[in-house]
Amino acid sequence: MTGIRFGYADSSLGQLHYAECGTGEPVVLLHQTPRSWDEYREVLPLLGATHRAIAMDTAGFGRSAPPAEHGIEHYAAAVLEFLDALGLDRVSLVGHHTGGVVAIEVAASAPERVERLVLSSTPWVDAASREARATRPPIDHVPVSEDGEHLATLWRRRQAFYPKGRPDLLTRFVRDALVLGDDVEAGHHAVGQYRMEERIGKVSAPALCIGASADPHAFPQLGALSSRLNNAKVVIVEGGMVPLMEEHAEEVVRVIARFLT
């Protein structure tokens, strides 16, 4: 982990944990559910070559203090407090999956704080999606069993969405998920309640939508999201799956860096 430095920022919720690398224009990276800054472990030193890359543990995840309640608006408010604590007036935001939803809310609620927006594998959530998500079974929540079988179930549920031959990535996922205990589903639930159609119109920052062609849930929604943003650019990473940031860090950083200049 060359050059990654860790820190805590004070907020009304308590301490917010982050990892950063590099100097220059600040870029804040927001992870998916149920991950942490570790989702950006490969990206940080690469993006850190040209920017000040900061991966935050979303409030309620990793080592960050929990919000009063889980919800996209609460996560976004914590991001803004985080920016205040670090003295960052204006940043670019990168969000992957849930992280992208949070980034949208930050950009909608405080447009003056957001330079550019990169939304990677970010879902489009409207009334029809909210209804569909309400009846979906839990994505990551598995009841604990005395013999540890729940750990295997947690692993296997994600396995189909991960590249073959990368148990290290599944290990990192499981490690992050275990920290959350029963709250592991909270981020997914938060996305499923978000009224994106009411907020998207307030996003003025130039946006780039990244689609991972082998992410079966996110990819089909790429057009639904990009077409509703103002002049959003779209880039597709072929063969990218759910852990896009870890598997395709070099390509993603190339795309992001090109967009941010």
Added chain:
Amino acid sequence: MTIWTELADVDFRQAYVDAGGIRTRALQAGPEDGEHVVFLHGTTGHLEAFVRNIGPHARRYRCHAIDMLGHGYTDKPDKPGEIPAYVEHLLAYLDAVGAKKAHLVGESLGGWVAAWTASEHPERVATLQLLCMGGTKVNPEVMQRLKTSTTAASLEDDIELTRKRLRLLWAEWDDDLGDELTEVRYDIYHRPEFQKNLHNLLALQETETRERNLLRPERMARISAPTLVVWGNKNPFGDVPEAHAIADAIPGARLEIFPECGHWPQHEQADRYNPLSLEFLAEAS
């Protein structure tokens, strides 16, 4: 050569028809009292797939090349594009134009819709032409390629991606109309309504949905309409054995394989296709 010059001698109309509440673009040509022939394009396609066929067919038949539900410039309701929805829309169009019965010519997805219609509503279908028909197989590699290439062409700015998407279809690049068809498709693909609707448009490229809508031999066996199956031997989306399987499954079906031909036999080899189709239609009347 342009689409305009292809149609220069044809008395045609581009109409927007209310088909059961779906505003439907249709290219209509031919004698008002002629037998109806409806041309149905393929996945993510549009009625321009039949520009080389309208003229010759409109001499005798009342022709309708339509943009199917969710496609081209036709309305795009927010629901997954499954075959029964396409069939319902087609029937609503037939009702709207007063066609009790029609000859159906379907390419790829259009063939899938036409065959399904013939199996469920035989009284509405005079004859059936299935050109490189899709829907009989679940091929995850082909499905993934279609999803990715269409999404890229629709959402990324580069028109080359749309050109690439068309290049996929044909055995040889169409020097006459290829660039123009690229521009047409690019415009359609880049309309926000189209981009918003991509997940519905590509619903049949998801395995679970596709299985539910698959054209199985039992269904094809129910088809009573005289049927012509046309296949290009260089069809990138399905090999010749698939064509034989279809022709075998449909009672009395006739099979024609076009050599050096891809996914659009009606366009790539219009000079071969038009007389074949006209002969088939005349025979059946």
